[in-house]
Amino acid sequence: MENEKKSQAKILQEKLVSQRKNAVLILDEEKIQKADKFCEDYKEFLDCAKTERNAVEKCVILARENGFEEYEPSKAYKAGDKIYYINRKKCIILTVFGTEPIEKGIKIAASHIDSPRIDLKQNPVYEDNEIGFFKTHYYGGIKKYQWTAIPLSLIGVIFNKDGEQINVNIGEDEGDPVFCITDLLPHLATEQMKKTLSDAIKGEELNILIGSRPFRDDEISEKVKLNLLNILNKKYSIVEDDFISAELEVVPAFKARDIGFDRSMVGAYGQDDRVCAYTSLKAILKCKNPSKTVMAVLSDKEETGSDGNTGLQSAYMKYFIADLAKQFGAEGRTVLSNSECLSADVNAAFDPNFPEVTERRNAAKINYGVVVTKYTGSRGKAGTSDASAEFVSRVRQLLDKNDVIWQTGELGKVDAGGGGTVAAYIANLNVDVIDVGVPVLSMHAPFEVTSKIDVYMAYKAFSAFFLEK
């Protein structure tokens, strides 16, 4: 009798109570291996896409290999055609035209390829006590102390006075020198250690160590600076003023690596949000003959609020869609109003080392699949788009139907802080939007962690969305 009662409860429990499980306990060995294999190429992508410009360049190579051609405004496109459009070398939109009329709407996956980093100021080179440095201005939400005492690379472009472009990439090749930001030795850090983490290292202290040997001459002052400028002039034919028309980004020099004895995770810089950029890119590269027109948008400037003409608060995506619509005799606003978007961005994974900032019942966990986030924002849902229950229902059915392992997740406790994604800006164009992405540990740190299974599930989610009939 006792047994029967228990099994009755068990049956009811299975029927009524949410049964989400660690994906490792759901998937067979073959599927897990597939996820691991998928992440080999993912790691390679991360290593050559550490800046938004490099990410665009890598995307173009992959797009062309997969039959995509650069968008030509005058060309007439038909179902099955595959194109890419580049905005100012920092954003890329890939499109596959569907068999259904474009005015029925587009399926958009929108991610970002900029990541928190340290930019050089426009007058960066200086010498202090016979040591050479770059002055910097950090980009995006960083914990400044995390960027000291780690190897750093310098990547970007410089335009000389004649407007010629010089590409810079130092620190990524094995034989390259790297750079770093010095920190105080603990022996003398008594006062520093009393400060709060946000004050311990100040923005103006994020100076990049770039050299120490003086120019061999007794006549002039600032000989270390002169020696450095001389080296740069020999290598790149630039002079000090050329830094004014440059965009140079300082990023962690280390490569993507497997994490753990079980190699279950990927550790790398810039996984927010190149993990969703890569998975949505892979999904569209493999998307053949979709019924609706599909689009992967890889944008810039998300980390600073999506402002500027390469951010998604600007009109570039809207104009591009309007141009496509016009070609088919449709209105851009009609297309947008019928469109759906997965805002492809990461969410915070529950970290057992910091349980106090998350609410366990509504936090995403690594290895529990792709995260669906109905709303972001902070405090009383400020700055959110808050997807409708109807749209959540649609996405839920889509993921279940395609065996995508997924979970819901909220970014931290209600009063703990918060954050936003591009979802709100795309929703402002009258598009149905929801956040779908990968949970990340140590988000915004120089070395972020994701689960390989979650990465693969993000790819499966975007594929299912694009291929849906």
Ligand code: MN
């Ligand atoms: Mn992000």
Ligand code: MN
């Ligand atoms: Mn971010």
